Amino acid sequence: MEILLTDNEVRVLGCLMEKEMATPDYYPLSLNSLTNACNQKSNRKPVVSYDEETVVEALDGLREQKLTRQSNSSRVPKYEQIFSKDLNFLLREEAVICVLLVRGAQTVGEIRSRTERLYAFQSLDEVQKTLSSLEDTGMVRKLPRQPGRKESRYAHLLSGEPEDVSVEIAPQPETATVIVRKKNEQIEELQEQMDILNQELQSLKLEFAAFKAQFE
Helix, strand or coil: CCCCCCHHHHHHHHHHHHHHHHCHHHCCEEHHHHHHHHCCCCCCCCCCCCCHHHHHHHHHHHHHCCCEEEECCCCCCEEEECHHHHCCCCHHHHHHHHHHHHHCCECHHHHHHHCCCCCCCCCHHHHHHHHHHHHHCCCEEECCCCCCCCCCCEEECECECCCCCCCCCCCCCCCHHHHHHHHHHHHHHHHHHHHHHHHHHHHHHHHHHHHHHCCC
């Protein structure tokens, strides 16, 4: 099954999966609820601000790829994902894919802590085995470990190859010349701010003097 999603489709699919697992009593989701889920400030990376039109477009794209469908369980249109069901994901696999969709690339430890509401992994080893299984199916990829990081991160492949695969270059230590230059710039900036404050103070003094003169 070949899947290639846009960033908006990734967010919408991930939110549908999350709400189905975390709050099944309030699932499927109405358009308003789904939009709010996409725009959550917590448990999201990046934080977005979608309008309903953006969410509808993403739903249309997901529906074309047979990953979501509209539910007829109520008079208000509601939406549900069928992605995990069609692929027969185990619960732990679904939880991992879900957090990667809504939070981006993460380490094994981060995945374990962020899936607690969805699936209670007993150990990091269980998370690792789940990731290995998802790697075998082409759903997940281990990213090269970056300098300064103790662990590698994992990313989903539902949008194709992850962009964040390049090795970050460690920042070079600043030379003494650069440090002195920065300090001089900071001093000049502070001096400019002091000059502005002094000018404003003098202006206030003149205004106060003129105001006081009116009553003498």
